[in-house]
Amino acid sequence: MIADTELILNADGSIYHLNLKPEDLAHTIILVGDPERVPIVSKYFDTIEVRKGKREFITHTGMLRGKRLSVLSTGIGTDNIDIVLNEIDALINVDFTTKVLREDLRSVDIIRIGTSGSIQGNIPVGTLLASEFAVGFDTLMQFYVKSYTAAEQKLAEAVNRHFSNLSFSPYIGSANPALLKQFAMELPKGITMTAPGFYGPQGRSVRTHNMYPDLIQKANSFITKEGLYITNLEMETAGIYALSNMFGHRALSINAILASRLHEEFCANPAEVIDSAIQYVLNRI
Incomplete structure (x- = not known):
């Protein structure tokens, strides 16, 4: 079991910095630096189902031509990338109810623009x-x-x-x-x-x-x-x-x-x- 101090969740069960729950994130993720660039990407989506954010981390998740996508802003620098990549992996591969790694570890596609x-x-x-x-x-x-x-x-x-x-x-x-x-x-x-x-x-x-x-x-x-x-x-x-x-x-x-x-x-x-x-x-x- 992962300790509460190792993987911090908000009161609503979302992950600490990204403010996302596992179901909020698609398995194809576009990363941008500037939070203001997120809607510039998501305006091309056919539909948007999730709009969430905290600090510089803004996420929109929606559909484009039948494919579910997320666009997420990281802010600037590899210190923020450390937060974003660790929390993306936790959202994909940790059971937030038990705080145990899933047996079937999954992979996502991450494309930086x-x-x-x-x-x-x-x-x-x-x-x-x-x-x-x-x-x-x-x-x-x-x-x-x-x-x-x-x-x-x-x-x-x-x-x-x-x-x-x-x-x-x-x-x-x-x-x-x-x-x-x-x-x-x-x-x-x-x-x-x-x-x-x-x-x-x-x-x-x-x-x-x-x-x-x-x-x-x-x-x-x-x-x-x-x-x-x-x-x-x-x-x-x-x-x-x-x-x-x-x-x-x-x-x-x-x-x-x-x-x-x-x-x-x-x-x-x-x-x-x-x-x-x-x-x-x-x-x-």
Whole structure:
């Protein structure tokens, strides 16, 4: 039995942060960062049966072309991803009445639609890009015991050699191959760099001195023997991939490129690019 302090439920039986009961969540879940983006996704649903929220965690569940979907906002960063992924798994795989793991553990599909900045000159603003791998420059996975695939271990070794001046070791997450094939056959793919902040951790200096002032240039020059390189920078994907793989869920991240860090350019029509990413994903579900 899971202790009450390990899995906290609200008075109505919903899970602590997401404010959801198991029946509120579909088994195909779209993650967005911004809570205001949830209705921008769910407006395309045929029907909406659940509208719930707490803090930055807003969920709409409904039907689209006969398929039940949930869209859920995570807020920003892998600290929030830690909450969201653990609570999604509990909603799916824990009996809330007895607080015992279900005998038949189940898997869900998790598709992130997020915004991102490119760090390669050949990826223009407005591109939709799929994350084949993600490198976590945060410390989230230092707190979990998890096995990694041979490909993930090999990539982690290459990243640690290239970024040898870091005071921490980045971790690797990978997309689910089936979802990558279903949603990203025609999209450019790459390695996504996940940072634990927007300013210093992404190489920005407004009124600060950065510990790693050449971070973007260093990331831009990374390439493996197989020709894989770091394409873009954001704040959630590595945590989504690593935790999803740990739990046995299938995950994929689709990035709407709104900025070019090399060209110092920001998108003139971000709402249109984000909407195109939403429609792209929904049309392939």
